[in-house]
Amino acid sequence: MEHTKAAIDSVRAYYQGQGIFLKKFGFGRKPALLIIDMAYGWTDPAYATGSSRLDETVAAIQRLLPACRAKGVPVICTTSPFRPDAEEPMHAQPGTKGFRRWDERACQLDQRLAPLPGDLVLYKDNASAFFGTHLAPYLIERGVDTLLITGCSTSACVRASATDARAYRFKAIIPRQAVQDRAEGAHEWNLFDIDAKFGDVVEMQEVLDYLSALEST
Numbered sequence: 001m002e003h004t005k006a007a008i009d010s011v012r013a014y015y016q017g018q019g020i021f022l023k024k025f026g027f028g029r030k031p032a033l034l035i036i037d038m039a040y041g042w043t044d045p046a047y048a049t050g051s052s053r054l055d056e057t058v059a060a061i062q063r064l065l066p067a068c069r070a071k072g073v074p075v076i077c078t079t080s081p082f083r084p085d086a087e088e089p090m091h092a093q094p095g096t097k098g099f100r101r102w103d104e105r106a107c108q109l110d111q112r113l114a115p116l117p118g119d120l121v122l123y124k125d126n127a128s129a130f131f132g133t134h135l136a137p138y139l140i141e142r143g144v145d146t147l148l149i150t151g152c153s154t155s156a157c158v159r160a161s162a163t164d165a166r167a168y169r170f171k172a173i174i175p176r177q178a179v180q181d182r183a184e185g186a187h188e189w190n191l192f193d194i195d196a197k198f199g200d201v202v203e204m205q206e207v208l209d210y211l212s213a214l215e216s217t
Helices: 002-018 052-070 135-141 153-167 184-197 204-213
Strands: 031-036 075-078 119-125 148-153 171-175 200-202
Touching: 002 148, 002 184, 031 052, 031 153, 031 204, 052 075, 052 148, 135 148, 135 153, 153 171, 153 184, 171 204, 200 204
Parallel strands: 031 075, 031 148, 075 119, 148 171, 171 200
Antiparallel strands: none
């Protein structure tokens, strides 16, 4: 990780020297919370695609949820649709030795982050929570200007969703402790790149302070 940190610091210094990227977008007035793919296929290491690294992410999102619900912030969860006749997901070889096969449970949202009535659950076939879903019009209809992006994985679905959030002109806020990847290097590199170009990667406490200052809706 020291090599990764040194490489990131080098790129940061280059951007600063060129006067490019690294812009802070800030928080808006009306947030929504997006919880990406926190289903058992990703949170349970019994699956080839799962990782215990997400336990801390679950705990971080558990801190955010009551703060969001107390202020009437919309909560959106995503997962993959289960299709019994489909092959194993492209992320895992069929019947990977020593791992549970992809099944209906793999697509079920982890009960530690179970949605409540009124939360929106989106089923997506692509990395971005926006692509092929009605997430954008759902947010626009509610006057949302800020998207708190959490979940997994940093290098894939989180990054793709942050990129599309920026394309739709939402302010993308990524609480560092509330996203994760299977590989630490990929996690850190993508957090840096998202922060440099597409949104703001911030500490959890900054998000909690922001939510606390909001008027309830």
